Each structure stands twice: as C-alpha cells, then as structure tokens.
Amino acid sequence: DQQVKQNSPSLSVQEGRISILNCDYTNSMFDYFLWYKKYPAEGPTFLISISSIKDKNEDGRFTVFLNKSAKHLSLHIVPSQPGDSAVYFCAAYDYKLSFGAGTTVTVRA
Amino acid sequence: DAMVIQNPRYQVTQFGKPVTLSCSQTLNHNVMYWYQQKSSQAPKLLFHYYDKDFNNEADTPDNFQSRRPNTSFCFLDIRSPGLGDAAMYLCATSRGVGKDTQYFGPGTRLTVL
Numbered sequence: 431d432q433q434v435k436q437n438s439p440s441l442s443v444q445e446g447r448i449s450i451l452n453c454d455y456t457n458s459m460f461d462y463f464l465w466y467k468k469y470p471a472e473g474p475t476f477l478i479s480i481s482s483i484k485d486k487n488e489d490g491r492f493t494v495f496l497n498k499s500a501k502h503l504s505l506h507i508v509p510s511q512p513g514d515s516a517v518y519f520c521a522a523y524d525y526k527l528s529f530g531a532g533t534t535v536t537v538r539a
Numbered sequence: 540d541a542m543v544i545q546n547p548r549y550q551v552t553q554f555g556k557p558v559t560l561s562c563s564q565t566l567n568h569n570v571m572y573w574y575q576q577k578s579s580q581a582p583k584l585l586f587h588y589y590d591k592d593f594n595n596e597a598d599t600p601d602n603f604q605s606r607r608p609n610t611s612f613c614f615l616d617i618r619s620p621g622l623g624d625a626a627m628y629l630c631a632t633s634r635g636v637g638k639d640t641q642y643f644g645p646g647t648r649l650t651v652l
Binding site for chain 2: 432471527
C-alpha cells in the first residue's frame with residue numbers, strides 16, 4: 431500500500447524557470463517530510479526537510495511547502511539550473527521512512 | 540571522504556542460487572538500513588540494524604536475511620532468489636534512528652536469470 435505518491439513521473443523545465451514537484455500522502459501519522467535527490471549511478475542524497483508543525487521551509491533555491499489538511503507537499507526550485515536534472519524522491523516519516531516513486535526532472539538549456 | 544560503499548555494483552545470479560550483497564560505511568553510524576527498489580517504484584525498507592539490534596519489517600519475506608558483523612559492514616543475504624527479487628538494493632546509514640538524515644550508497648543492481 432503506497433502511502434507516499436508522486437503522480438508525475440517526469441518534469442521538463444527550461445533553465446531559469448521554476449520547477450514544482452508534487453507529493454501526496456495518505457498516512458496522517460507522518461510528522462516529518464523530506465526530499466531526496468538522486469543522480470544516475472549515485473545514491474539518493476538529502477535535499478531539504480520540513481516538520482509537520484511548519485508549512486514552509488526554504489534553503490537557497492529550494493523551498494518545500496506542506497499543506498497538512500490536503501496531505502500534500504511540494505518542492506519548488508527557483509531558478510532551475512542544468513545541475514538540477516535528477517530524480518527527486520519525496521519521503522515521509524512516522525516510525526520509518528516511506529518513499530514515493532520519484533519524479534525525473536530535466537532542465538533544458 | 541566519509542561514505543557508504545556497496546559491492547558489487549551489479550550482481551547477476553541464477554534462480555534459486557544464494558547471493559550476498561555487501562555494504563560498508565566510514566561514517567561510524569549506528570544504524571544501517573537495506574532498501575529494495577524495483578523498477579519505477581519507491582524504495583522499500585526491508586530491515587535495519589541499530590548497532591547489533593536487528594529490526595525486520597513485517598512484510599519482508601523470510602528469503603531475505605541480514606548480518607552485521609561490526610559497525611562498518613552489513614550484508615544482505617537472499618537465500619533463494621526468485622525472478623521477482625530482481626531490483627536495485629540500496630544500503631543507507633544514519634547516526635541514530637528517528638529523523639536523523641539517512642546517507643545512501645549507490646546501490647547494487649541484482650539480476651536473476
């Protein structure tokens with residue numbers, strides 16, 4: 431039973447524009463949310479996180495928004511750069527990490 | 540650089556032939572995890588060790604076992620691989636359990652013939 435869902439398998443965006451990645455979850459016990467980034471032939475690396483007591487967390491070009499009533503979070507990347515081309519995993523924590531299936535982002539020059 | 544290393548990167552085995560995947564870490568973390576990721580699916584936690592304490596997920600098949608002989612190394616043993624066990628296997632570590640950041644290795648891609 432998939433508790434974390436990323437419904438868009440891929441996203442293509444022009445360099446300099448905003449990338450918006452979406453993630454939905456079903457488990458109301460999740461209290462901590464993360465985004466991981468994965469390049470080919472490498473393991474996922476932690477990008478940004480947000481606690482359930484917040485609705486926004488910003489780190490440079492990356493901002494995560496949490497809407498608990500909708501059980502939805504999103505990752506905004508502004509401006510998008512070619513080096514942002516990667517697979518992005520949404521993850522949520524209750525007693526363990528549960529991951530989404532990932533969204534492949536391609537930033538076009 | 541401190542890191543999580545997985546060997547081999549690619550492993551081919553035959554149906555029913557036992558196989559062992561290896562993970563080592565130089566981070567000196569207490570917790571080591573094994574995840575299974577099938578094609579286009581989410582990584583799924585199989586089990587984890589907190590130090591020497593083994594914690595199995597309820598839905599992890601008995602076919603999957605793990606060993607952690609010391610802090611640095613952790614092994615994933617698949618006793619009788621089936622075609623459905625073909626996947627990427629990811630090892631991760633964290634300093635503690637809970638919300639501590641997990642650091643992932645590059646994974647081992649297992650093919651079952």
